[in-house]
Amino acid sequence: MTISQKTAWIQLVIFGALVIGWVVLFSIKGTIFYWQDETMKMTFYWLCAAAFIALVVMHIIAGILKGRLKAVTDERDKSIFRKASLWATGVSYSVVAALLLVLAIIYMDSGSETVPVYFPLFIVIVGGVTLLLTQSITALLLYGRKVSHADS
Amino acid sequence: MPTARINNQIRRLRFDHGEMTQEQLAELAGCTRQTIIALEQGKYVPSIELAFKIARVFGVTLEEVFQYSI
Numbered sequence: 001m002t003i004s005q006k007t008a009w010i011q012l013v014i015f016g017a018l019v020i021g022w023v024v025l026f027s028i029k030g031t032i033f034y035w036q037d038e039t040m041k042m043t044f045y046w047l048c049a050a051a052f053i054a055l056v057v058m059h060i061i062a063g064i065l066k067g068r069l070k071a072v073t074d075e076r077d078k079s080i081f082r083k084a085s086l087w088a089t090g091v092s093y094s095v096v097a098a099l100l101l102v103l104a105i106i107y108m109d110s111g112s113e114t115v116p117v118y119f120p121l122f123i124v125i126v127g128g129v130t131l132l133l134t135q136s137i138t139a140l141l142l143y144g145r146k147v148s149h150a151d152s
Numbered sequence: 153m154p155t156a157r158i159n160n161q162i163r164r165l166r167f168d169h170g171e172m173t174q175e176q177l178a179e180l181a182g183c184t185r186q187t188i189i190a191l192e193q194g195k196y197v198p199s200i201e202l203a204f205k206i207a208r209v210f211g212v213t214l215e216e217v218f219q220y221s222i
Contacts, residue, residue, distance in 0.1 A: 074183040074184050074202075075183070075187075075198070075199050076184070076186070076187045076196050076198075145195065146195045146197075147190070147197070148196070149197060149198055
C-alpha cells in the first residue's frame with residue numbers, strides 16, 4: 001500500500017467518524033440545526049475541529065515520510081488523485097446545491113425572511129466534508145480499477 | 153467502436169533480466185512497486201515517460217515492452 005492509499009484510508013476513517021458523530025448528535029437532538037442549542041453547537045464544532053486537526057496532523061506526517069523515502073508516490077497516485085478530486089468536486093457542489101435548496105425551502109416554509117448566521121458556515125463545512133470523503137472513497141476505488149495516465 | 157488495449161511484457165522481461173524484483177524495477181524506473189504490480193496486472197496504462205524509462209531499464213525498445221492492439 002502506498003502512502004497515498006494510506007492517507008486516503010486515514011482520511012476516510014477521520015471523516016467517516018465525523019459523519020457518524022454528526023448523525024449521533026443530530027439523532028439525539030432531533031434536528032440538524034445545531035446552532036439552536038448551545039451544547040449541540042459546541043459538540044458540533046469540537047467534532048469538526050478534531051477531524052480537521054487530525055487531517056492536518058496526517059498530512060504533516062505524510063509530508064515528512066514523503067521527504068524521507070524515495071519514490072513513495074508516482075504518476076499513478078497523481079492520476080488517481082486528480083480523477084478522485086474531479087469526482088469529489090462534482091459531488092460536493094451537488095451536495096451544497098441540494099443542501100441550499102432544502103434549507104431554503106425549510107426556512108421559507110417557516111415564514112422566515114432571514115437565515116441564521118450559522119447557515120453559510122454549516123453549508124461550507126458539509127461541502128468540505130463531502131469533498132474529502134468522496135475524494136477518499138473514489139481514490140480507494142480507483143486503486144483497484146484500471147486507470148490510464150492519459151485519462152487524468 | 154473496437155476497444156484498444158495496451159499489453160506489456162514487463163513480467164517476462166523482469167525474469168529475463170536475472171529475475172529482477174518488482175521493487176528493483178520500480179527503483180530503477182522511478183516509480184512505486186504498486187505501479188509495477190498494476191502494470192503487470194494490466195490495471196494501469198502509464199505515461200509515455202514512464203514507458204520509456206521501463207524500456208530503458210531493460211535495454212529494449214518501447215514496442216518490445218508495450219504492444220498496442222485493437
